[in-house]
Amino acid sequence: MSKKRILYVEDDETLGFLTADSLESQFDIAHFTNGKAGFESFCKENYDLCILDVMLPDMDGFEIATAIRKRNQEIPILFLSAKTMKEDRIKGLKLGADDYLVKPYSMEELILKIEIFLNRSQKSAIKSNALYLIGSFEFDPANYCLTKDKTVTNLTEREAALLRLFLDNKNTVLKREKILMELWGTDDYFMGRSLDVFISRLRKIFKDEPNIRIENIPRVGFKLLLD
Incomplete structure (x- = not known):
């Protein structure tokens, strides 16, 4: 190689x-x-x-x-x-x-x-060419966007990476440290605050989707719940 x-x-x-x-x-x-x-x-x-x-x-x-x-x-x-x-x-x-x-x-x-x-x-x-269906959204990780009823919501590169990580581990607890290492290669406090901002934004995007929830697991991490 x-x-x-x-x-x-x-x-x-x-x-x-x-x-x-x-x-x-x-x-x-x-x-x-x-x-x-x-x-x-x-x-x-x-x-x-x-x-x-x-x-x-x-x-x-x-x-x-x-x-x-x-x-x-x-x-x-x-x-x-x-x-x-x-x-x-x-x-x-x-x-x-x-x-x-x-x-x-x-x-x-x-x-x-x-x-x-x-x-x-x-x-x-x-995985860049793979599309994900999540509720009534279609997620295109290669182009950092979510589409619903022809309305496009653009994500930042890291928001898209975070959402894809959740989708690849749906209904499974992801430890906070694992998420930080996957996205930034470090789990320090500064990156942790950025992660909280990204999760808050994703929750806001999916607020009208009752079957999509990002659950906070105290002192552990997060879980994407898809019903």
Whole structure:
């Protein structure tokens, strides 16, 4: 089996060399020290995952992520940064990143996250063409939308991923930690608050469907009930 290809953009030559050297036994790593060069490579080559430093010459990580998302909504993006400010983390996630690791990070944690996101991306690709019927709605996960009586409700990428996770595990308790790891690769408090917002939105969408309920299981997680 061929190795998964990773675009890695990091301008710290020592850190970049050490990280690329640690990853290349498991992955095909293309390392760039310049933001513009990294994005130009993304436009020419096929990659399975992107690892981006935030502070880069010519084109910073946020700019690269924005440009990548205009071309590809699915590829996992992981930010690496020495910046610990909450605002930077929020900005990165809003741009469509899958996670944000603060330097210094452990190689074990980085590799774990890479594997989680590649696995999730592969599952998503396999299921991307499948449509789901849920009550009087038709759910199209590939296009992040629900359709009812020709009325389309658009979802965010993560809302669609969350709904598909529920549907693939309907009438089964999903632990909060499992949901967070599947969607973000981490189960920290910040992501937990985002999860609550997404579940509240899904409940609002299905409020007129008596046979569809997302039940809260105290101190455990949630269950999608379909009658």
